[in-house]
Amino acid sequence: MLFTSYRYGVFVFFAFALVWLAARYVRGSRANTVLLLLLSYGFYALWDWRWCLLLAAITVSGYAGGLWLDAGRARPRQKLRLALLVVLNLGVLGLFKYFAFFADSFSALAAHVGIHVDEVTLGLILPIGISYYTFQNLSYLIDVYRRTMSPTRDAVAFAGSLAFFPQLLAGPITRPRDLIPQFARRREFDAELAQDGLRQVLWGLVKKMVIADNIGARVDVVWAGRRHANSLEVLLAMVLYSVQIYCDFSGYADIAIGTAKLFNVRLSRNFDYPYFAVGIRAFWRRWHMTLSSWARDYIYISLGGNRVSRWRRNANVMLTFLAIGLWHGADWTFVAWGALHGLYNVVETTLGRPRANDRPPRPMGRRLAVSGGVLTFAAVTFAWVFFRAPTLRAAFVFLSRLAVAPGPLSTYRPFVPLVLASAGLFTYEWFTRRWEHGLAVGRLSVPVRWVVYLTACMVLLLTGYLGARSGIYVQF
Amino acid sequence: MTPFRFLVRFVVFVLVFVALSEAWLRYVTPASEQPIYRQSRTTLVYSADPHAARSGLSTEQRVPRRLATWHVNDAGWLSPYRYVRRRPGGALIALFGDSYVEGLSVAQSQHLDVDLHGLMGPRVPVYAFGMSGWYLEQYVATARYVRATYDPDLIVILVGEGDVSASVRRSGGFPYWYHIVPSGSGFREVPPTQVYAVSRKAALAHKSALIRYLRYNAHAQIPGVHGNDVEGAPTGADADDLGRSAESQTPSAESERPEVESVLPATRFLVDRLCADNPGVPIVFAARGDRYLPVDAVNGRPLAPEMEALREVCAEQPQCHFLDLRMPFSLDWARHHERFEALDGAHYNAHADAVAAAAIAASIDSWHLLAGSDASSGAGSP
Numbered sequence: 001m002l003f004t005s006y007r008y009g010v011f012v013f014f015a016f017a018l019v020w021l022a023a024r025y026v027r028g029s030r031a032n033t034v035l036l037l038l039l040s041y042g043f044y045a046l047w048d049w050r051w052c053l054l055l056a057a058i059t060v061s062g063y064a065g066g067l068w069l070d071a072g073r074a075r076p077r078q079k080l081r082l083a084l085l086v087v088l089n090l091g092v093l094g095l096f097k098y099f100a101f102f103a104d105s106f107s108a109l110a111a112h113v114g115i116h117v118d119e120v121t122l123g124l125i126l127p128i129g130i131s132y133y134t135f136q137n138l139s140y141l142i143d144v145y146r147r148t149m150s151p152t153r154d155a156v157a158f159a160g161s162l163a164f165f166p167q168l169l170a171g172p173i174t175r176p177r178d179l180i181p182q183f184a185r186r187r188e189f190d191a192e193l194a195q196d197g198l199r200q201v202l203w204g205l206v207k208k209m210v211i212a213d214n215i216g217a218r219v220d221v222v223w224a225g226r227r228h229a230n231s232l233e234v235l236l237a238m239v240l241y242s243v244q245i246y247c248d249f250s251g252y253a254d255i256a257i258g259t260a261k262l263f264n265v266r267l268s269r270n271f272d273y274p275y276f277a278v279g280i281r282a283f284w285r286r287w288h289m290t291l292s293s294w295a296r297d298y299i300y301i302s303l304g305g306n307r308v309s310r311w312r313r314n315a316n317v318m319l320t321f322l323a324i325g326l327w328h329g330a331d332w333t334f335v336a337w338g339a340l341h342g343l344y345n346v347v348e349t350t351l352g353r354p355r356a357n358d359r360p361p362r363p364m365g366r367r368l369a370v371s372g373g374v375l376t377f378a379a380v381t382f383a384w385v386f387f388r389a390p391t392l393r394a395a396f397v398f399l400s401r402l403a404v405a406p407g408p409l410s411t412y413r414p415f416v417p418l419v420l421a422s423a424g425l426f427t428y429e430w431f432t433r434r435w436e437h438g439l440a441v442g443r444l445s446v447p448v449r450w451v452v453y454l455t456a457c458m459v460l461l462l463t464g465y466l467g468a469r470s471g472i473y474v475q476f
Numbered sequence: 477m478t479p480f481r482f483l484v485r486f487v488v489f490v491l492v493f494v495a496l497s498e499a500w501l502r503y504v505t506p507a508s509e510q511p512i513y514r515q516s517r518t519t520l521v522y523s524a525d526p527h528a529a530r531s532g533l534s535t536e537q538r539v540p541r542r543l544a545t546w547h548v549n550d551a552g553w554l555s556p557y558r559y560v561r562r563r564p565g566g567a568l569i570a571l572f573g574d575s576y577v578e579g580l581s582v583a584q585s586q587h588l589d590v591d592l593h594g595l596m597g598p599r600v601p602v603y604a605f606g607m608s609g610w611y612l613e614q615y616v617a618t619a620r621y622v623r624a625t626y627d628p629d630l631i632v633i634l635v636g637e638g639d640v641s642a643s644v645r646r647s648g649g650f651p652y653w654y655h656i657v658p659s660g661s662g663f664r665e666v667p668p669t670q671v672y673a674v675s676r677k678a679a680l681a682h683k684s685a686l687i688r689y690l691r692y693n694a695h696a697q698i699p700g701v702h703g704n705d706v707e708g709a710p711t712g713a714d715a716d717d718l719g720r721s722a723e724s725q726t727p728s729a730e731s732e733r734p735e736v737e738s739v740l741p742a743t744r745f746l747v748d749r750l751c752a753d754n755p756g757v758p759i760v761f762a763a764r765g766d767r768y769l770p771v772d773a774v775n776g777r778p779l780a781p782e783m784e785a786l787r788e789v790c791a792e793q794p795q796c797h798f799l800d801l802r803m804p805f806s807l808d809w810a811r812h813h814e815r816f817e818a819l820d821g822a823h824y825n826a827h828a829d830a831v832a833a834a835a836i837a838a839s840i841d842s843w844h845l846l847a848g849s850d851a852s853s854g855a856g857s858p
Contacts, residue, residue: 013483020479191477198486450489457493458500461689462539466696 001046003169003255004209015039015165016262020189032187033160036263043165044129051127054092055163061088062137063158066144066151082145086138093134096127098330105332129168131327135294136162140176142298149177157183166259170252172270173290182265190264196442197261202456203439204254205464211425212248213465215240215418223388226398232406234398236415241388242381243422246275249288254437273433275380275426278372279352280344283380291327295320317349318342328387333395336386344379498686505540507689509533510580511548512682513607515652515672521621522607522614522652522672523552528679534580536820540693543819544583555604556584557593562627567846569602570622572615573634576764577606579829581818586826588634591833600846603628610653611639612743613665616750617654623754630845631750631757632836636764640743640782656742663745735781736788743785744792751795758845761786762799762836797843804835 001007018039023032045052065085069078140158143149152158161179222229222237229237253270260267274286284292303316318339325338389395432438441452477485501507509532511524531547551559562568571577571589579587589604596602603626605618615633622628652672656663674682681687690696750759763783779787779800790798805816808831816828824832840846 016479017483024479189479189482191482194479194482450492453489454493454496458497461497462505466690466694 001043003252003259004205004213011043012259012262019187019263023187023189030156030186033156033183036183036187037156037160037163040160040163040165040168044163044168047128054096054127054130055133056159058089058092058133058137059159059162061085062140062162063152063155065141066158067153069141069144070151078145082141085141089134089138089141093130096130098326129170132167132169132171132173133162135173135291135327136176136179139173139294139298140180143175143177152180152184154180154184157181164260164265166256166265167267170249170256171288171290172253172256172268173294174268175290178268179265187264190261192442193261193264193266196436196440197258199439199441199453200254200258200261200437202258202453202460203437204251204256204258206251206456206460207247207254207425207438208251209464209466210459211421212244212246212251214463215244215422216248217465218414218418219244219388223394223398226394226401229398229401230404230407231402232412234401236412236419238381238385240415240418240422241384242275242377243425245384245387246271247425258437269436273429275377276373276430276433277376278369279376280341280348280379283376284341284345291324295324295327299323314346314349317345321345332392333386333389336392336395337383340383340386344383494686497689498684501540501685501689506533506535506542507540507685508535508543508580508692509688510692511546511554512674512679513672514552514674515668517671519621520654520668520671521618523605524548524554525674526550526552535693536581536818538694540689541819543581544579546580547584553603553605554578554580554584555587555589557589557601557603559603559626561625562629567596567600567630568626568628569596569600569630569632569840569846570619570626570628571602571604571606571632571634572610572618572622573604573606574610574636574639575606575608575822576636576824577604577634578608579604579606579823580608581820581823582826582829586829588824588829588833591830592632592837595833595837596840596846612746613654613656615639616746616753617665617667619750620753623757629757630840631754631759632762632840633759634762634764634832635783635786637780637782640739640786656745663742665749732778732781732784736784739782739785740788743782744789747786747789747793747796751793754795757795758797758843759793759795760797760799760836760839760843760845761790762801762832762839763787764801764832797839797845799836799839801832801835804831 001011015036019032019036022035026032041052041055044055065081065088069081069085140149144151157180158176160183161174161176164179164183167174219237219241222233226234250271257267257269268290270288270290272286272289274283277283277286300316300320303319304312305316306313308316319342321338321342322335323338324341325334325336328334328337385398386392386395389398429438432440439452439456441449444452509529511532512528513522514525514528515522526548529548531545533545534543535541536543546554547556549555549558553559569592571592573588575581577588584590587604589602593600593602603622605622607614607618610618612635615635619631651670652668654665654667656665763779763786778784783800787798787800790796805828808814809816814827816824816831818825818828
């Protein structure tokens, strides 16, 4: 059930009604939280009921693991227990997500040196959302180990926070220390928050269905005919894909965060206008913020972070970005994408002084800041080629077409509305960049707000892609 | 505010939005209208319902743009002519096809049948029997009804790759249309097992501009509402797309031979059947040119396997003629550089209809296919 399908709207409508009816009429303060947990499992079961068993197993490992970690008072014993739990969680993730990749790579490598190895495949289907809830679970276990949070004894709150349906498919990877307390307390309806949630859902739908999905259809055409594409087509497809993936993922995140607000749950922000960033490190503070902060806290810092030699730090950066790349999928294209971003970071750290925020130093001036922003966007756009490509070979074929002379102007006509829409979106986002999301218009008068909502809905109806294209990040 | 009041306000907003979009799609950018279809219980012929809306406006694209106004004649076909049985000694051309012949994308005065009639002269009426989604089996079945009712002395069928492959590869499963199934070493024809009638719900939904917009302009799947047509119907367009993807790989004639062989038996069965049902009536299969651009690479490119199979079967039947429309389209493109696709990107525009009509008329003339009748042709050279 994709967020952009009407079924999701129907599901949320009835879930909303049931949860708040339960809050009002069922005795016991936790009834609606239990109901929300059941609805979340029901939502997951609509994809494939067997995945619920996996989610339940991960939940049990996290809940029991947290208590088990807390029970071991001696630090070395705790460390061993944490290692076991991390291996268990990563083992499950690896089995479902990476087994085929490593088996294929191993047999290809063996074949390269003349040894024939029979390929082993388990025929496992990758459960949607596994990367998100496994990382959330790991986050909880490591936090308990680090004593930055106490283990919860509230099984319903723990299970509810992990299975909460809006964040199940594509995040954000909200930390359990932020989420569990929201499920542990009595749920009250917050009308202001719910209204803002609906606005955010609408904004997410506009970004996803109007911008991302329409661009996606065109970018797919260029990629499918990449052997015959010319330089301008490739260039346009590269830039538009940058817009597509941003609108796709941030749109999905907005729908998730907005839906959560309907149930009085606040999920973490995942995007902060990343293409306005000056510098790669600044980009990663604004792009998929929950994953980048997760990788920083649980990989980079665990490896030693900044408090090591320069070479070691650079190696840590590379390892962290390779892990981020692999998190997206078991493919060399994601490894290449992660390696490129690691390299960008290393180069930026080596060439420039570390800064506390992503603002350019004063003497830099606006012109240099714009150049830096454009350079950052260009570097990120180049890396997206590897992210989008089905294989590394396809990526190089695609890039090689940059050397081909552009075709007649009339062939670019289908790109014009997409480029204009992208430019319009970024102009709008520039002026609303201090807002939490693009439709945070709660301060306006009711008639003006209704005009804004109705306009957004009409734009969605008349230009939105209604074929329910899956979100790019749902597959991860 | 309580959750209940919140929900009520949300529902009110949805209702206001539905009313606004209904008004918008009725008066500002009108949603597409399509004929209501019906199926005769006696002849099992599937056509537009002349007792429902007789005319309407077809539009295309998400921000709807006007394509054409259509009219349904007394017989239930989208044509400006009144269909009557051929007079003894007179001429009559029956033109069959799918949505290209139905022609919702082109003004009726520029339809293929109207163009062909204009070229053949006033004494040669051209009756169009076009239906969106039809393929070879439907032409064969409808031709029997047309022969019994109007007695044409020439049959022209505008075929695309999908029309043939939908017949021979995806037969069965759609209960309202004829299809063929393997039987022993050959095939047999299976008549419709159900008679289609538009449901009351679909007819009601058809009155809503918003639903028509979602269905015909946005091509969205609406739960429980299949508009006019029926879910699951195999269409020529599906297979046509498959044809295009195969075409983009520019295969050689040798590499496609197995494909041709695989579709030959069913194609032969259907063409034989058509000839047997219409003894003595010449049949022209006009294989559509590429509706997309460019068409300049046609020379030397082999026909798609389904078309090649049809060409080979036609060569076996003296009654049948195969006209490859790609060449006239290619020549026209080289001469005028005028595009052939309608606004919907999936059908002929008026120019393409004119090019196709000229090529068909010239072929009829040069093959002397109407020599037996007292009609005089005014067709030019292709």
